[in-house]
Amino acid sequence: xxxxxxxxxxxxxxxxxxxxxxxxxxxxxxxxxxxxxxxxxxxxxxxxxxxxxxxxxxxxxxxxxxxxxxxxxxxxxxxxxxxxxxxxxxxxxxxxxxxxxxxxxxxxxxxxxxxxxxxxxxxxxxxxxxxxxxxxxxxxxxxxxxxxxxxxxxxxxxxxxxxxxxxxxxxxxxxxxxxxxxxxxxxxxxxxxxxxxxxxxxxxxxxxxxxxxxxxxxxxxxxxxxxxxxxxxxxxxxxxxxxxxxxxxxxxxxxxxxxxxxxxxxxxxxxxxxxxxxxxxxxxxxxxxxxxxxxxxxxxxxxxxxxxxxxxxxxx
Amino acid sequence: xxxxxxxxxxxxxxxxxxxxxxxxxxxxxxxxxxxxxxxxxxxxxxxxxxxxxxxxxxxxxxxxxxxxxxxxxxxxxxxxxxxxxxxxxxxxxxxxxxxxxxxxxxxxxxxxxxxxxxxxxxxxxxxxxxxxxxxxxxxxxxxxxxxxxxxxxxxxxxxxxxxxxxxxxxxxxxxxxxxxxxxxxxxxxxxxxxxxxxxxxxxxxxxxxxxxxxxxxxxxxxxxxxxxxxxxxxxxxxxxxxxxxxxxxxxxxxxxxxxxxxxxxxxxxxxxxx
Ligand SMILES: Nc1ncnc2c1ncn2[C@@H]1O[C@H](COP(=O)(O)OP(=O)(O)OP(=O)(O)O)[C@@H](O)[C@H]1O
Ligand SMILES: [Mg+2]
Numbered sequence: 001x002x003x004x005x006x007x008x009x010x011x012x013x014x015x016x017x018x019x020x021x022x023x024x025x026x027x028x029x030x031x032x033x034x035x036x037x038x039x040x041x042x043x044x045x046x047x048x049x050x051x052x053x054x055x056x057x058x059x060x061x062x063x064x065x066x067x068x069x070x071x072x073x074x075x076x077x078x079x080x081x082x083x084x085x086x087x088x089x090x091x092x093x094x095x096x097x098x099x100x101x102x103x104x105x106x107x108x109x110x111x112x113x114x115x116x117x118x119x120x121x122x123x124x125x126x127x128x129x130x131x132x133x134x135x136x137x138x139x140x141x142x143x144x145x146x147x148x149x150x151x152x153x154x155x156x157x158x159x160x161x162x163x164x165x166x167x168x169x170x171x172x173x174x175x176x177x178x179x180x181x182x183x184x185x186x187x188x189x190x191x192x193x194x195x196x197x198x199x200x201x202x203x204x205x206x207x208x209x210x211x212x213x214x215x216x217x218x219x220x221x222x223x224x225x226x227x228x229x230x231x232x233x234x235x236x237x238x239x240x241x242x243x244x245x246x247x248x249x250x251x252x253x254x255x256x257x258x259x260x261x262x263x264x265x266x267x268x269x270x271x272x273x274x275x276x277x278x279x280x281x282x283x284x285x286x287x288x289x290x291x292x293x294x295x296x297x298x299x300x301x302x303x304x305x306x307x308x309x310x311x312x313x314x315x316x
Numbered sequence: 317x318x319x320x321x322x323x324x325x326x327x328x329x330x331x332x333x334x335x336x337x338x339x340x341x342x343x344x345x346x347x348x349x350x351x352x353x354x355x356x357x358x359x360x361x362x363x364x365x366x367x368x369x370x371x372x373x374x375x376x377x378x379x380x381x382x383x384x385x386x387x388x389x390x391x392x393x394x395x396x397x398x399x400x401x402x403x404x405x406x407x408x409x410x411x412x413x414x415x416x417x418x419x420x421x422x423x424x425x426x427x428x429x430x431x432x433x434x435x436x437x438x439x440x441x442x443x444x445x446x447x448x449x450x451x452x453x454x455x456x457x458x459x460x461x462x463x464x465x466x467x468x469x470x471x472x473x474x475x476x477x478x479x480x481x482x483x484x485x486x487x488x489x490x491x492x493x494x495x496x497x498x499x500x501x502x503x504x505x506x507x508x509x510x511x512x513x514x515x516x517x518x519x520x521x522x523x524x525x526x527x528x529x530x531x532x533x534x535x536x537x538x539x540x541x542x543x544x545x546x547x548x549x550x551x552x553x554x555x556x557x558x559x560x561x562x563x564x565x566x567x568x569x570x571x572x573x574x575x576x577x578x579x580x581x582x583x584x585x586x587x588x589x590x
Binding site for chain 2: 023038060062063064081082083085086087088090092096097098099100101105108109110112113114115116120157160161162163164192193194195196
């Protein structure tokens with residue numbers, strides 16, 4: 001192999017500074033700095049078009065950077081693309097399975113590109129078909145499989161070379177809840193084995209469950225970074241009071257509740273009041289004659305952080 | 317973070333394979349596909365030159381008397397070598413067009429390859445060799461059938477196949493490059509067939525000598541790769557090939573192959589590395 005396998009846990013396997021991706025005259029990634037440590041689960045959150053996939057594609061050496069610096073496994077993707085790709089796994093946002101081959105053949109053929117012997121890919125395919133729970137479809141063509149099954153196969157295929165770093169671009173889009181939870185378990189098991197995970201997702205619960213650390217991206221920039229708990233503590237209050245209205249009515253109540261919370265978020269069918277004590281705020285709102293169709297007090301989540309950092313309808 | 321906890325280190329099993337091995341592995345992948353789908357593809361491409369031979373060489377040829385125009389040979393022997401050349405060009409251009417575009421656009425398997433250690437340049441080379449293998453298969457089939465119906469008149473016929481395969485491969489490369497730059501649905505390939513391949517098949521010396529053409533359009537035949545392949549193929553099959561013109565024809569075909577190879581590798585890289 002000839003590649004020096006670095007062994008220290010916690011050292012950066014990926015580091016970027018001032019990373020830029022430009023398509024013609026459009027800047028999709030606008031100078032981002034981040035580091036991912038070995039064995040860590042690292043997340044990219046952000047709205048559509050934030051530049052998450054563009055970043056993932058640069059890290060997986062599919063797409064050359066336009067500017068800045070990037071190191072993956074200690075190597076420069078510009079000069080060591082194949083060597084890096086040999087040691088990482090990529091689950092692209094859109095499946096690119098060979099639909100005219102069987103499930104098993106997809107794994108065989110792809111595994112061979114990584115220099116695995118026929119014997120190795122045969123054994124690996126059995127294991128991964130099990131992993132993807134496609135045993136009864138193993139020798140069927142991919143084309144008629146359901147979207148979720150194809151997704152599971154794409155994820156399994158990315159594991160064919162036992163990657164040290166696994167990049168998952170919206171891995172659970174299209175999966176049913178059971179399959180999602182199962183995948184989380186599997187990803188957690190991979191992490192236990194020392195695999196570094198890099199995940200983009202639009203599911204905040206997923207990010208909270210899986211990620212040790214994450215960055216929130218918006219319009220090509222990183223707007224904040226930290227662990228889920230850190231981000232929640234930094235940007236939102238402990239509790240949220242949700243006042244739900246028939247769509248449209250919520251605007252009339254804004255003025256009455258504005259001073260009851262640190263911050264009020266106006267959504268199409270509800271108001272979110274960020275406050276340390278949700279019950280107290282609810283009582284006050286009631287005293288002032290605010291009559292929502294329902295109220296709910298809950299703990300703040302990443303969802304609220306996401307709204308705060310990338311949201312549009314902000315009332316401070 | 318506590319430094320005392322020993323965390324396991326994942327070690328990948330993937331390696332970078334040597335360039336030629338990468339090319340072979342991709343061909344192996346194509347072979348896996350072909351084993352599932354060979355019947356349709358053999359019927360559509362492999363048999364085409366044989367059908368042309370039957371229709372033109374045997375059917376139409378029965379009405380043509382050997383004469384000075386055919387160099388005194390039966391018409392079947394006259395067209396047997398050139399039908400193979402033109403047939404393989406048709407197959408090569410077809411395989412280099414839509415299937416290659418599909419690799420980027422519909423089948424999308426090229427993107428999967430691009431995320432492996434195999435490089436776009438290696439992928440291109442493999443796709444070209446894979447097309448060439450299909451040409452070899454088509455040529456072998458044709459060689460046998462033509463021999464059975466007595467279309468070969470000298471042992472020089474054995475050289476017809478490599479000439480036809482070289483001509484086909486040379487024509488495949490620029491089309492592959494074109495396919496790699498095509499963003500649309502590939503309607504342009506129909507135009508390539510209609511305005512390049514078809515006229516070339518009809519007028520570049522496959523069925524009758526180019527000097528029967530009006531003087532003004534003859535240069536069009538001369539610049540077509542098919543004419544160079546035809547001159548070589550008929551020359552070795554019927555005899556009478558002279559050294560210098562032969563070297564010239566080979567040089568043209570190799571030149572086209574090299575040009576398309578460089579261009580194609582670049583276009584594959586441009587398309588896949590964005
Ligand atoms: N090949 C390309 N050519 C031109 N523009 C591109 C290309 N790829 C991405 N972009 C643009 O870059 C921006 C970021 O895209 P990207 O796919 O990275 O976003 P994302 O954060 O992954 O979004 P999503 O959540 O929708 O997947 C978008 O505006 C997109 O249109
Ligand atoms: Mg994306």
